Amino acid sequence: MDFSSISPALLLASLMVAATPILLAGIGELVVERAGVLNLGVEGMMITGAICGFAITINTGSPTLGFVAAAAGGALLSLLFALLTQFALANQVASGLALTLFGLGLSSLLGQDYVGLKPAQTPDLHIPLLSDLPFLGTVLFSHDFMVYFGLALVAAVWAVLKYSRAGLILRAVGENHDAAHALGYKVVRIRVLAIMFGGACAGLGGAYISLIRVPQWTEGMTAGAGWIALALVVFASWKPWRVLLGAYLFGGVTVLQLNLQAAGLAIPVEYLSMSPYLITILVLVIMSADRSRAPGSLGRIFHASG
Amino acid sequence: MKFTKRAMLKGAATALALGFATTAMAQDKTKVGFVYVGPVGDGGWTYEHDQGRKAVEAHFGDKVETTYVENVPEGADAERVITQMALQGADLIFTTSFGYMDPTINVAKKFPDVKFEHATGYKTAQNVSVYSARFYEGRAIQGTIAGHMTESNIIGYIASFPIPEVIRGINSAYIHAKKVNPDVQFKIVWAYTWFDPAKEADAAKVLIEQGADVILQHTDSTAPQAAAVGAGNVYTFGQASDMAEFAPMPRISSIIDNWAPYYIARTQAVMDGTWKSTSTWDGIGPGMVGIGEISDVVPAEVKADALALKDAIANGDYHPFTGPLKKQDGSDWLADGQTADDGTLAGMNFYVEGIEGEIPQ
Numbered sequence: 001m002d003f004s005s006i007s008p009a010l011l012l013a014s015l016m017v018a019a020t021p022i023l024l025a026g027i028g029e030l031v032v033e034r035a036g037v038l039n040l041g042v043e044g045m046m047i048t049g050a051i052c053g054f055a056i057t058i059n060t061g062s063p064t065l066g067f068v069a070a071a072a073g074g075a076l077l078s079l080l081f082a083l084l085t086q087f088a089l090a091n092q093v094a095s096g097l098a099l100t101l102f103g104l105g106l107s108s109l110l111g112q113d114y115v116g117l118k119p120a121q122t123p124d125l126h127i128p129l130l131s132d133l134p135f136l137g138t139v140l141f142s143h144d145f146m147v148y149f150g151l152a153l154v155a156a157v158w159a160v161l162k163y164s165r166a167g168l169i170l171r172a173v174g175e176n177h178d179a180a181h182a183l184g185y186k187v188v189r190i191r192v193l194a195i196m197f198g199g200a201c202a203g204l205g206g207a208y209i210s211l212i213r214v215p216q217w218t219e220g221m222t223a224g225a226g227w228i229a230l231a232l233v234v235f236a237s238w239k240p241w242r243v244l245l246g247a248y249l250f251g252g253v254t255v256l257q258l259n260l261q262a263a264g265l266a267i268p269v270e271y272l273s274m275s276p277y278l279i280t281i282l283v284l285v286i287m288s289a290d291r292s293r294a295p296g297s298l299g300r301i302f303h304a305s306g
Numbered sequence: 307m308k309f310t311k312r313a314m315l316k317g318a319a320t321a322l323a324l325g326f327a328t329t330a331m332a333q334d335k336t337k338v339g340f341v342y343v344g345p346v347g348d349g350g351w352t353y354e355h356d357q358g359r360k361a362v363e364a365h366f367g368d369k370v371e372t373t374y375v376e377n378v379p380e381g382a383d384a385e386r387v388i389t390q391m392a393l394q395g396a397d398l399i400f401t402t403s404f405g406y407m408d409p410t411i412n413v414a415k416k417f418p419d420v421k422f423e424h425a426t427g428y429k430t431a432q433n434v435s436v437y438s439a440r441f442y443e444g445r446a447i448q449g450t451i452a453g454h455m456t457e458s459n460i461i462g463y464i465a466s467f468p469i470p471e472v473i474r475g476i477n478s479a480y481i482h483a484k485k486v487n488p489d490v491q492f493k494i495v496w497a498y499t500w501f502d503p504a505k506e507a508d509a510a511k512v513l514i515e516q517g518a519d520v521i522l523q524h525t526d527s528t529a530p531q532a533a534a535v536g537a538g539n540v541y542t543f544g545q546a547s548d549m550a551e552f553a554p555m556p557r558i559s560s561i562i563d564n565w566a567p568y569y570i571a572r573t574q575a576v577m578d579g580t581w582k583s584t585s586t587w588d589g590i591g592p593g594m595v596g597i598g599e600i601s602d603v604v605p606a607e608v609k610a611d612a613l614a615l616k617d618a619i620a621n622g623d624y625h626p627f628t629g630p631l632k633k634q635d636g637s638d639w640l641a642d643g644q645t646a647d648d649g650t651l652a653g654m655n656f657y658v659e660g661i662e663g664e665i666p667q
Contacts, residue, residue, distance in 0.1 A: 005516040014515075018508060108347060115347050116528070116551035118535065214507045216532040219345035220377060223502040254505075258512040262462070262493045269468075269496045269666040 006259045009138040012252075016139075016147050017213060019251030021046070021205040021222075023150045025229035026236070026243045027157055028201020034161060034238055035194035036174035036297035040096025041081055042202050043226025044103020049074040049203025050210035051107040054217045055114055063122040067146065067207055074203020075196040077103055082195045086188045089301050100226070108219040115217060122146070122212050146208055151244070153201070158240040170194060174295035177302040187302050202226065235284035237292035242284060250280045336398070336577050338362060338569075339391040340374035341384065343403035343526075344501040350526035351500065351546040351563070352376065355402045355425075358565030365570045369577070380405025385412055392417040398576045400569065401425065403500065404469055410434060421581050423572060426471055428652055430583050437568060440589030441471065442478035442651070443619045444561035445522075446626035447597055447612050448543050449482030451559055452490075452520040454608040455541050459489045462513025464506060464523040464530055465496050468666045470654040472524050477658045478626045479522055484660060486611070492661055493518055503529035514540055521556075531557055541603070548598040559612070560598030567593065587648065590620045627651065632659040 025042050032039050052073030057066030081099045084090040122144045125131070130141040161167035170190060172180045177187045209225065210217055228250065236242035257272040265272070340359050344352040359372050373396070378387050384406045391399050392413060398421045401410045407427035414422045414434045422434040430436055452461050461483060465472050476494060483490045493516060495509045506525045510533035513521055520541045523530045528549050534540040534556035542552065544560025568586065575581040588594035597616055600609045618624035629640030634657040640646060657665060 007515060010515045014508070014511060018504075021504070108345060111347070115349060118532070121536075209504050214503045214529045214532050215536070216503070216528060218349065218503045218527050218529065219347040220501070221503040221527070221529075223499075223504065225504065255508060255512065258495055258509050259516070261495045262512050262516045262518075264493070264663045268664075269498075273496065273498045 006263055009135055011255060011259055012139040013143070014255050015248060015252040016143060017251075018255050019247040020147050020150050021208045021213065021225050022229045022232060022250060023244060023247035024146075024153070024205035024208060025202040025226060026232040026247055027150075027154055027240060028198035028205075029229055029233045030236070030238055030240060030243055031157060031161075031170070031201075032194050032198035033233055033298055034174045034295055035170050035191050036177055036295050036300065036302075037085065037191050037195055038092045038096065038299040039078065039081055039099070039195060039198055040093060040230065041078070041099025041103065041226075042198075042229050043222060043224065044100035045074040045077050045199045045202035046103075046206030046209075046222045046226045046229075047107040047220070048077045048103045048110075048206065050206035050222060051111045051114070051217060052203065053207025054119055054210040055110065057119045057211055058114060058117055061120045063120055063211055066119070066211055067204055070203040070207030071200035072203070074199040074201070074206070076199070077106075078195045078199025078202075079192075081199075082192045085301070086192055086195075089303060092299050092301070104220060111217050111219060115219075117217065119211050119215050121215075144212055146204070146212065149204075154240050154244045161240065171295070174297055177297045177300070181302070181304060187304075191302075202229070205229065232280070232284075234294075235281055235288065237284075237288040237290075238295065239292065242287060246280050246284050249283055250276050253279050335371040336366070336369060336573060337394075337396045338370055338372045338573055338576075339396040339399040340372065341378050341387055341391070341399065341401045341403075341406060342374060342376040343378060343380065343405070345376050346374070348501055348526050349528045349547055349549060350544075352402070352526060354547050354563040355400070355565055358569040359400075361566035362569045362573050366573065366577075370573060378406075381409070385409035388413040388422075389416070392420045396420060398423065398573060398581075404467070404471065421572075421576055430585060432583055435572070435582075435584045435586070437584075437586040438471070439563055439594040440587060441561060441563075441595060442474040442626055443589040444595050444597060445475045445478040446482045446619065447616050448522060448559065448561065449479035449484075450486055450612050450615055451600065451604060451608060452479065452522065452541070452543075453483030453485065453487035454611070455558065455604065456483075456487065456490060456520045458517045458519045459487065460491050460493060460517045460519065462510070462516075462518030462521045463492055463494045464509045464513070464521065464525055465494055466500050466525050467498060468496065470652060473657070473665060474651060474654050475524055476661065477654065480661050481631070481658060482615075482626070494661075494663055496666055497525055499525065501526045503527045506530050507533040510534060511537070528552065544598050550598065553599070554601030554603050557598075557601070558604050559600045562596035562598050564594055564596050587652075590616060591622065633657070634659055634661055 049070035053066040053070030056069035057063050084095040085092050124142050127141050131137045173190050181187050232246045236246050253276040342352045346356040375387050400423045402425045404426045410424045411429050424436050426438040427436050506529040510530035514537045523545045531542050531552040534542045541558050542556040544557050546563050548560045548562050625645040627646035629644040630642045631640040633639045
């Protein structure tokens with residue numbers, strides 16, 4: 001056993017990288033669910049974003065354009081879900097599952113020519129002074145721009161939901177769509193926009209895996225990250241900062257347990273392997289003891305005449 | 307939450323795929339089904355099995371009809387998928403992952419007229435054969451090259467599940483790395499997955515951060531290769547497939563699974579009515595295990611050393627598990643000159659002397 005081989009700075013730095021995909025997807029899904037829609041298609045939108053971002057990056061050489069394309073791809077796919085659930089009034093659970101299946105299939109079709117290619121590298125930002133700090137520089141200030149984008153997005157979603165009129169309307173739609181409708185808010189339009197936002201975020205999360213974390217295209221490469229993001233939203237009691245905490249906990253313990261294994265810690269590997277799930281759920285469940293609950297209209301179908 | 311939902315999804319997906327795939331078959335064709343644990347585009351394990359399937363199609367042309375289902379989770383879903391294949395008239399079904407062992411046996415009991423072939427397992431029945439390749443022979447060559455190439459003397463190993471096949475690979479690689487480099491140390495990470503690119507990449511990065519400059523993998527995707535590219539001065543080996551797109555660096559050689567001859571022979575046996583339950587375990591000699599080209603990054607004498615070892619294993623002069631060897635706890639395993647028997651190898655559940663850490667139980 002040799003813990004001196006674990007570098008705390010590198011460990012904390014890779015924690016942020018490991019957490020970013022589920023953070024992005026999670027914060028998007030949070031907005032969707034706060035608007036009263038349950039979209040189980042996160043995995044499908046993530047993998048679609050992963051291939052859209054990868055393909056555009058390969059073709060243009062620009063990771064930034066790749067991420068834009070990933071967001072567009074995720075949002076476009078989510079429109080299908082919006083069409084089914086908001087206009088055709090289909091069951092949200094079934095439509096979400098179908099979206100995941102469709103996304104997985106579509107992405108492997110789109111990705112056939114992209115197996116084995118290497119995308120242009122996304123540069124790490126170098127912030128003068130800050131990046132050169134001895135410990136904090138490595139941990140906090142030498143990441144790619146998407147890590148900071150994820151953090152900024154959490155802050156923005158929190159502020160908008162809490163303080164802005166738009167956030168209040170979105171929450172009203174999610175809590176009681178009939179009341180919101182009676183007040184004259186366009187329930188369907190608001191929900192479609194929220195769904196597209198969720199799709200764009202999931203797409204970004206997927207592209208983060210294919211462009212930065214791995215980086216390459218492999219079929220089915222999100223391997224369940226979308227489901228983790230979904231669980232995260234529930235355990236975070238639909239609160240943005242808790243999604244951040246949960247994502248960092250999950251990413252952190254995932255990286256930590258791999259480090260401990262490599263260092264030869266004498267804890268059975270099975271326990272280490274399940275620890276990210278256990279610890280994240282445990283912490284978030286304890287925190288949600290404050291009577292927080294799901295949005296009132298979550299998963300319910302809205303029809304104006306009803 | 308994650309597992310049940312994914313499993314449910316995949317169950318639904320596979321049911322769909324089967325429904326579409328097997329309509330309108332002609333009755334006189336021999337129908338061969340394949341069950342895969344990953345996607346056919348994984349670039350590794352499943353990709354090579356699918357190459358074998360395509361070889362069957364190319365060889366027999368109109369006389370066969372092949373179907374496959376990818377991404378089938380090991381466990382109860384596998385049983386449903388295999389059952390579905392049998393119900394839809396498959397004559398021969400290849401189940402290509404260790405975790406399909408009990409599902410295969412269970413389904414085989416219900417369909418005595420269908421022939422089953424399970425890869426890497428050890429349970430047979432009247433209509434169930436098992437087949438595997440002696441990957442540990444390839445691991446011996448990898449270990450030799452790895453031992454020579456490492457400068458930090460730390461070799462990282464991404465293991466999947468603690469099953470005999472994986473443990474054999476670790477032992478074989480370690481023995482031969484140690485032989486050429488007495489100071490070598492193995493750092494082993496259990497990923498508990500066959501296929502999860504993000505996790506595999508994380509594991510590779512962790513090992514590299516902890517000083518490993520050679521990474522061996524027993525998982526199916528090319529993600530560790532990509533991670534090694536990002537890190538720079540790290541060597542890797544292609545796993546199950548050549549992964550030549552990462553040559554000459556970081557990938558310096560590979561173990562290639564070649565299932566095509568076996569799949570063709572077994573399909574032929576079904577057509578001829580000569581199929582019998584067998585246990586096949588072939589290595590480099592018969593060609594089931596191939597060694598991918600050793601790239602020029604490797605010094606010529608190391609390459610020669612590795613190729614000499616390959617030849618010795620192929621013609622039977624050398625067995626990768628030859629005594630004197632001790633187990634990790636220091637007890638004697640093989641006496642000087644003694645070689646391991648297949649029974650012990652098939653059920654291997656211990657590390658050899660010198661490897662640190664414990665095997666998860």
